[in-house]
Amino acid sequence: xxxxxxxxxxxxxxxxxxxxxxxxxxxxxxxxxxxxxxxxxxxxxxxxxxxxxxxxxxxxxxxxxxxxxxxxxxxxxxxxxxxxxxxxxxxxxxxxxxxxxxxxxxxxxxxxxxxxxxxxxxxxxxxxxxxxxxxxxxxxxxxxxxxxxxxxxxxxxxxxxxxxxxxxxxxxxxxxxxxxxxxxxxxxxxxxxxxxxxxxxxxxxxxxxxxxxxxxxxxxxxxxxxxxxxxxxxxxxxxxxxxxxxxxxxxxxxxxxxxxxxxxxxxxxxxxxxxxxxxxxxxxxxx
Amino acid sequence: xxxxxxxxxxxxxxxxxxxxxxxxxxxxxxxxxxxxxxxxxxxxxxxxxxxxxxxxxxxxxxxxxxxxxxxxxxxxxxxxxxxxxxxxxxxxxxxxxxxxxxxxxxxxxxxxxxxxxxxxxxxxxxxxxxxxxxxxxxxxxxxxxxxxxxxxxxxxxxxxxxxxxxxxxxxxxxxxxxxxxxxxxxxxxxxxxxxxxxxxxxxxxxxxxxxxxxxxxxxxxxxxxxxxxxxxxxxxxxxxxxxxxxxxxxxxxxxxxxxxxxxxxxxxxxxxxxxxxxxxxxxxxxxxxxxxxxxxxxxxxxxxxxxxxxxxxxxx
Numbered sequence: 001x002x003x004x005x006x007x008x009x010x011x012x013x014x015x016x017x018x019x020x021x022x023x024x025x026x027x028x029x030x031x032x033x034x035x036x037x038x039x040x041x042x043x044x045x046x047x048x049x050x051x052x053x054x055x056x057x058x059x060x061x062x063x064x065x066x067x068x069x070x071x072x073x074x075x076x077x078x079x080x081x082x083x084x085x086x087x088x089x090x091x092x093x094x095x096x097x098x099x100x101x102x103x104x105x106x107x108x109x110x111x112x113x114x115x116x117x118x119x120x121x122x123x124x125x126x127x128x129x130x131x132x133x134x135x136x137x138x139x140x141x142x143x144x145x146x147x148x149x150x151x152x153x154x155x156x157x158x159x160x161x162x163x164x165x166x167x168x169x170x171x172x173x174x175x176x177x178x179x180x181x182x183x184x185x186x187x188x189x190x191x192x193x194x195x196x197x198x199x200x201x202x203x204x205x206x207x208x209x210x211x212x213x214x215x216x217x218x219x220x221x222x223x224x225x226x227x228x229x230x231x232x233x234x235x236x237x238x239x240x241x242x243x244x245x246x247x248x249x250x251x252x253x254x255x256x257x258x259x260x261x262x263x264x265x266x267x268x269x270x271x272x273x274x275x276x277x278x279x280x281x282x283x284x285x286x287x
Numbered sequence: 288x289x290x291x292x293x294x295x296x297x298x299x300x301x302x303x304x305x306x307x308x309x310x311x312x313x314x315x316x317x318x319x320x321x322x323x324x325x326x327x328x329x330x331x332x333x334x335x336x337x338x339x340x341x342x343x344x345x346x347x348x349x350x351x352x353x354x355x356x357x358x359x360x361x362x363x364x365x366x367x368x369x370x371x372x373x374x375x376x377x378x379x380x381x382x383x384x385x386x387x388x389x390x391x392x393x394x395x396x397x398x399x400x401x402x403x404x405x406x407x408x409x410x411x412x413x414x415x416x417x418x419x420x421x422x423x424x425x426x427x428x429x430x431x432x433x434x435x436x437x438x439x440x441x442x443x444x445x446x447x448x449x450x451x452x453x454x455x456x457x458x459x460x461x462x463x464x465x466x467x468x469x470x471x472x473x474x475x476x477x478x479x480x481x482x483x484x485x486x487x488x489x490x491x492x493x494x495x496x497x498x499x500x501x502x503x504x505x506x507x508x509x510x511x512x513x514x515x516x517x518x519x520x521x522x523x524x525x526x527x528x529x530x531x532x533x534x535x536x537x538x539x540x541x542x543x544x545x546x547x548x549x550x551x552x553x554x555x556x557x558x559x560x561x562x563x564x565x566x567x568x569x570x571x572x573x574x575x576x577x578x579x580x581x582x583x584x585x586x587x588x589x590x591x592x593x594x595x596x597x598x599x600x601x602x603x
Contacts, residue, residue, distance in 0.1 A: 120386050133352040160347040164351055
């Protein structure tokens with residue numbers, strides 16, 4: 001259960017998010033393929049979820065009363081895998097198996113491979129419907145847990161997602177909170193050039209959702225928004241989190257070419273150093 | 288076979304089966320995309336309004352929401368016309384049901400050309416193929432309303448994804464309430480020695496009529512009701528074919544990818560046997576009356592008779 005978050009806790013979470021970013025780069029170097037910008041951009045939010053917001057038991061991933069976190073845009077799974085490992089779902093060492101034959105850490109997440117993933121995802125636009133189905137079923141049975149659905153911005157170009165948004169709005173699924181990674185990029189360019197999403201807030205409002213917008217790298221703001229969502233009883237809430245793709249690595253930030261590729265080993269080492277020294281602000285212990 | 292049989296659509300059996308399943312288990316929920324009455328989900332809706340979920344004309348969301356409900360612990364049935372479900376929402380079924388191994392029960396209504404006047408857009412002829420290629424999916428095609436009810440109940444309590452194919456048209460009742468129904472276990476409807484006709488769905492009745500006519504010419508065929516296309520009952524099929532030496536497959540579906548293909552895959556690997564295929568030959572349907580279309584597309588009694596005679600000749 002989360003509540004207003006104190007400065008000390010925010011600092012602690014920021015340090016965890018930095019460790020998770022390092023793991024993301026290490027995993028992707030090892031895998032040799034995968035998506036980089038999205039996982040880095042969502043590292044703060046996934047840290048806030050796994051280490052402060054979610055009511056969960058990493059050692060008991062099937063606990064029926066757990067909050068459900070549905071990841072719709074499965075391609076950013078490295079951030080989820082890293083957050084899960086650091087919160088105790090599985091050994092951190094296993095992160096190195098990402099995308100390898102026999103690994104539980106599939107290139108896109110598979111629910112039957114790794115306990116705690118909740119759903120199988122990758123094909124875009126269908127996570128919100130699943131989250132709405134879970135929220136609907138939970139409400140039928142009077143369950144108190146909450147359902148979170150992390151989505152990309154560009155998957156809002158797909159029709160299935162809006163079918164689900166209409167369904168959730170119609171059914172007033174107030175136990176459902178959507179989280180949009182509004183990083184403005186997709187694989188072939190900027191969202192507003194490929195197929196514009198704006199006005200995104202007005203679209204959700206028109207579908208009878210409560211809409212909040214936050215800086216996706218401000219953990220305090222994000223936690224407060226999640227708290228506000230819990231207090232909205234007549235509508236589902238969506239948090240549009242404005243994020244920077246590739247956040248934490250200046251060469252990558254805002255550059256859409258990092259959507260769907262992994263760093264090569266040499267550049268990866270440089271990126272890791274940037275993360276370890278917080279962009280040169282501190283001396284790296286790994287130097 | 289002398290008197291005209293009672294005729295009830297398989298969708299009615301499905302609707303009754305849903306109510307039966309709903310009474311047995313509170314986890315059963317039904318989702319429909321604006322077609323509650325024509326898919327016969329409205330009987331469940333009237334009896335259990337809190338467990339009926341209306342999606343509107345949104346067949347992709349039918350699956351995504353059902354997948355979430357199954358993920359949480361419900362047993363969802365999703366119902367629409369087969370051209371949309373599993374047609375339009377095929378990828379959602381692939382990822383969120385089959386790959387996810389969730390117990391979503393997919394009911395494809397108004398399948399085959401026998402939906403008649405609505406025309407080709409609404410005549411699903413590829414749904415069996417779409418569903419049988421997905422790992423973890425079970426595929427059921429009940430032959431009459433009695434069997435449809437049993438298949439619906441069996442699907443409800445089968446731990447995994449299931450597809451059930453249903454028809455709109457009133458069709459002959461030729462099975463009995465007391466006959467057992469087990470997923471994956473084909474039923475020998477009539478024993479014979481000269482050739483085996485294996486089929487699924489209401490079109491099997493034409494095979495029974497063909498058998499009667501053929502018997503007048505001294506030809507004795509075995510008829511197998513293969514209501515489960517997947518997993519296919521290879522044992523029953525092989526036992527019969529080893530005895531008769533010839534096969535005619537019968538389905539109201541494209542011959543590519545349907546039950547005939549499934550049988551041919553088993554036979555080619557285990558006991559290569561001459562086979563003739565009754566089904567739709569790589570074309571779409573069109574408007575018309577059900578029987579008119581069945582005849583026009585080569586699935587009538589005379590077509591089955593001709594196929595049997597041909598396969599018997601090929602045995603030599």
